[in-house]
Amino acid sequence: MKDRYSVTNYSVQSILGLIESEDIAIPEIQRPFVWSSTKVRDLVDSLYHGYPTGYLITWKNPDVKVKGGGTSEGKTVLIDGQQRVTALMAALAGLKVLNDDYESKRIKIAFNPLYEGEDTPFAVLTPIIEKDSKWVSDIATFFSKDFSTFRFINDYCGKNPECDPDLLDAKLTDIRAIATRQLGCIVIDADCTIDEVTDIFIRINSKGAVLSQADFAMSKIAADEAHGGSMLRKAIDYYCHLAVKPEFWSIVSDRDPEYMASEYAQKAEWLKSDHDNIYDPDYNDVLRVAFMHEFGRGKLPDLVALLSGRDFEARDYKGEIADESFERLKAGVLRFMDRNNFQDFVLSLRSAGFISPQIIYSKGAVNFAYNLYLTLRRNKDIPSTDVKRWVQRWYVMSVLTGRYSGSSETVMDRDIRMIAEQGFFTVYENVVAARLSDTFWQVELPQKLETTSTRTGAWLVYVASQVKEAANTLFSGGVKVSDVVATIGDIHHIFPRNYLKKEINAPQSLYNQVANYAYLEKRINIKIADRKPGEYFTEAKNACLSGSEYFGDLTDSDSLMTNLTDNCIPEGIFGMGAEDYEAFLAARRRLMAKKIEAYFKGL
Template identity: 25%
Template sequence: MHVDRIERSIGKLIEEISNGEILLPEIQREYVWKPTQVAKLMDSIYRGYPFGSLLFWETDEAPETRDMFISGPEAAPTKPPLFLLDGQQRLTSLHRVFTDHPGAQVVFHVENQKFQNQSAATQRDPKWVKVADVLDQKASIMRLAQRLLDAGSSLPDHEIEERLGRIKELRNRRFVMEVLKGFPYEEVAEIFVRVNSGGRRLGTLDLAMATLSTRWKGVLAELQSESEHWLRHGYGHIDVNFLSRALAGVVLGRGLSVWSHSKLRQTSDTDLERGWEVVKRGLRRLIPLLRSHLKLTRSDPLPSMIVLIPLVVLLGERRDDTIDPETSNGVIYWLLLATIRTRYSGSTDTRLSQDIRAARQEDPVRSLLEGLNVESSRAEVTERALRGRTKESPYFFLSLLVALVGNARDWWTGTEILPDVGDAPRLEHHHVHPPSTLDDPRFDKGMINDLANLVFISGQANKKINGRSPAEYFPELSDEELRSHLVPLDEALRNPDGYQRFLNNRRALLADAMNSLLDRFRPPFLNEVATENADPSAGLSLDLALYGGIRDGGRIVFTASGDGFAWAGSASMGELDNAIESARVAGIDSDVTIAGESVPVEMIEDSLQVPIGPFLVTGTPEEWRAVFDRELETSQPLSALPPIDAKQWDGNLTKFAITSTD
């Protein structure tokens, strides 16, 4: 066994990828880079910055491979392939740029020497040139330069040609390559895990998947086949990543951690195969329950897929083929409460470990409920708990469920609001009181987008509303059409003057329906106990308001409130956005200044946690990004930023899900 160190030009590597002479072993994860990262890579190479080395494996073995995320004609290989272990994101990105892939339309501004992904604005501005056009070996630098001069570039022609020539020369920049020779697959996998555990951090799921592929040859094909089965049945979120985590959970008996890959390496083939059968059997028992008990024909409304894993363990390890009603109802009851309580919004794998252990107890439903601290109380949804909730809240999912069990249908068209996979339109929601009718200082964006103002109707039905007040369009609908969506019938609530009372009344109707849903599945041993709020965060609120944008010194204002306290503070939107991106893309912890105090932005397992005033706000990086996108859509001018009497919070912190913010 030895390691060769060589160099090869970017152009040659691109050619070898196209010829099938560079392949991805099965242990590699998917291509995940975003267009902005691709543009930054091109910028680094253009400026002569270091752009890293590559790690390959040369072997006479024939390991399982996975497709590279590229397109274009492929030539026949003329030599044995090299298997890429480190550098997939960079090489795939470069191949996409060089071959004009639709997902890598990088353009270059010749005057400010800036790279970015193509947009409508750059398409309108002729001073932007597509990098792929410059890299085309048949392209004439002189003609491209003349085109830019004709577009009004202020640079002299020789300067334009020099800058375009530097792009042309990117093909000749050279990567340092390390090539492993004579190493067995198991050792290569260990090297892959170690290399990818540093620098740009792989998550525990990526590492577990890499290890599984070495322990069980062809596991990726098994997972993909199962994933395709559920995609055909409407549950497309049962993907390879979910199945990998579920399999690891069954085999290890817990969630993933940094030591998971070493434990998986020690797992016998028999245990892996037995675990895989448990996963498949559990899913084939659980999904029909979701369909029959909740009318959930598709997976996209589920706020969290991880909540299914303990139930897969519970049902998949049962010896009998029939599931008694008490168990099936208890499974649904726990799923609903775990969703309300955002069970997996922080320390996901720690909680998953607890829940997998509970699912294997003699009385699994009771044990799972003990993990939610409701084993001796009957959970109840209150009108107060629904105040200020929006579509990011887990109650949005419950509002869909109560509409489904109430046989609600699309207004005017009469179609189902969650059709089976054969019909598969996108699930939509729209405002009962359209925003255009609530253009009044009395109603802030939180009130307008309140969960109680949202119904599950199609875009076609929303066009029929066409910005009209309920006072105008409700007469076109029957009382039953409104009642099935839990819309109050009082005509006094159909105008803006009655909007606040409309929200209060509809929240009460939603809360009653949600409690009826919970009561339907509540285990008998909870019938005689006291009630408690289903949501520990009821009565707490965290409002966000953005003034300005990410790049113009914009500020995001946080306003927190609860029983006996109120707090406000702000942060730089750019600083917070950079911290979230660093965590999302690279798993790098950082700090931001909120209310004049430096606070940590930390990745704890796969959850991002930020102390904001009285709350420890938690959620996945994707959930944080969705909330930021929501605020960007409704941002106000920076000049409208109000004065804030910011004070540092010195009390205890309460966990608060980012999806529950307004």
């Protein structure tokens, strides 16, 4: 069997030289540097003392056939060790790195040749250290091309007369030896797929880290300057950063004229005044949606293969496939970023009741829903006014069934292909008939509500159903569930937790069942305290009949009964105590399931 990788050693100086000459691409150099300055210092110290610093891993892009019969050699990409190499370039070569706001900053590591102790002669530069003549403020000085050992010794000893020139010379030899320290480099074969690269990565990485498919794809994109990959990757990064921090636009517009002149900036500018946080995508989300929508595939490794020029039938690599794939990916990214598309999709989630990040399910479900939105918008047979409705129903179905939870690429890929082959409506009807049958609504869904997790799809859809119908919180005549849904503290135990612990010694797994939860104003919750449900519900009923004051806002029996129905409270609650708790849970789960069913069918 052919070896899938080879191992070689490079000196630090050689690695930095290969990167400077662009023989090895280091995509992370264009993104915020996540290491702390202290971690940079520790890496330098390890190299100084000759300690191992782990392997670098590179992957060579496959060579591609170009028109005319020639071959274009693929570029080698550094896929693991990017932070280490960036740290070395910052500390030894004086390279500026980007902080979280994409500002270029120097990380200066100081060195004390006269240091004596068990710790380290290196330190992150501070104003105090900079004023101390014993410290050299920036070790990059030692690795510059015009560095003179003779001049440095004379100058340093002049400032520090107690220094022994011979000892200083030895120290300089030691620190400059960092450039000749050997780094192990694993070179993965160009024919390896992303799955094989990931497997090799996991087996070699002693920390058990996982190589993200999206990280791999972004590295591949950024390294391809011939297709504008660097700008595309930057555009994706900026867009995702702006989605979370709209104020970042002022920094981008001031400091990156190249980006501002691109079509990506025009697509992203609207985010500078957008503060909606229902769907704040990261680069994984952007890549997946753009790829699914534009290529009709759901597996991200296929994107890496296509960007490499992979011809799946001929089993080789062709330049025209790489050209087309980059153009299609760019088009998909621009459609993702488009203000009308993005805001209209988010509006479809909001109008279905998903108004807060707290009740948004998995990113996988949201990503597929956005892909579906973009796909249906291009279908001339579906009126644009109906697109949101169908997206809502598919999203709710996928949340209720957990369709895109966990490792969902295969399911997404299958769904995309079926929709392309059979048409959306045929696939939708078949999926709903198979997954949302009467048995689901009557048996499976109540079972899904038998949980303590407020992140389960059934509970989230239940809350969305209350939001959509503008239901009031329990015992309230004016405060909506939508007003308090983002505040976890406003979830109330209908059977108070302390009451259940006292009466039946109920464990957390029992009193924290989601069927025991209802949204409730804190002031009302405080007044109810730890009372028996039959007692405080009866108090509310009697007060509404007599017009007397009590802990709630409702003032008549009809309003109270409507409120209890909206919150799926069983009719027998007025006589219930701890001995009825499990029967209450079963009854309320059935009511919640019926509400969810009516909500779904009414979308």
